[in-house]
Amino acid sequence: MTQNTNPWSRSPDPLVEDIAAVLKRMGGSAHQQDVVQCVAAMKRQRGETVAQDLASRVLEIFEHYCDLFFRPFGEGSMRWALQPGVA
Incomplete structure (x- = not known):
């Protein structure tokens, strides 16, 4: 059985797509x-x-979709980025 590893294949919340679009426009990472x-x-x-x-929903999305987003400066950082290869 083949497993689909494309993170966008899960039909994410529309907010996920908005967040990803913002991060792409900001060079891949930005402050929360x-x-x-x-x-x-x-x-x-x-x-x-x-x-x-909205702010709490965005944080919830960041934390829930760790296959799409990560904290490039580690836990406790307020900066988020797209996972490499997601763009």
């Missing part, structure tokens, strides 16, 4: 707060409501 602000701006541009818990 910058990502939150950019995702909020993207949502506003699309006419979507920005939930008050």
Whole structure:
């Protein structure tokens, strides 16, 4: 049986795609707060409501999708990046 190792094949939450797009535009990594602000701006541009818990949702996504995102400076860092080869 062949296992699909493509991290995008899991039909991720649309927020995952927004976060990845922001990180790609920022060169692959950025401070968590910058990502939150950019995702909020993207949502506003699309006419979507920005939930008050967006920052906590972004952190939840970062931590849940560790096959897509990681902390390049280690635990405790507020900087997140795309896993190598994900872009």
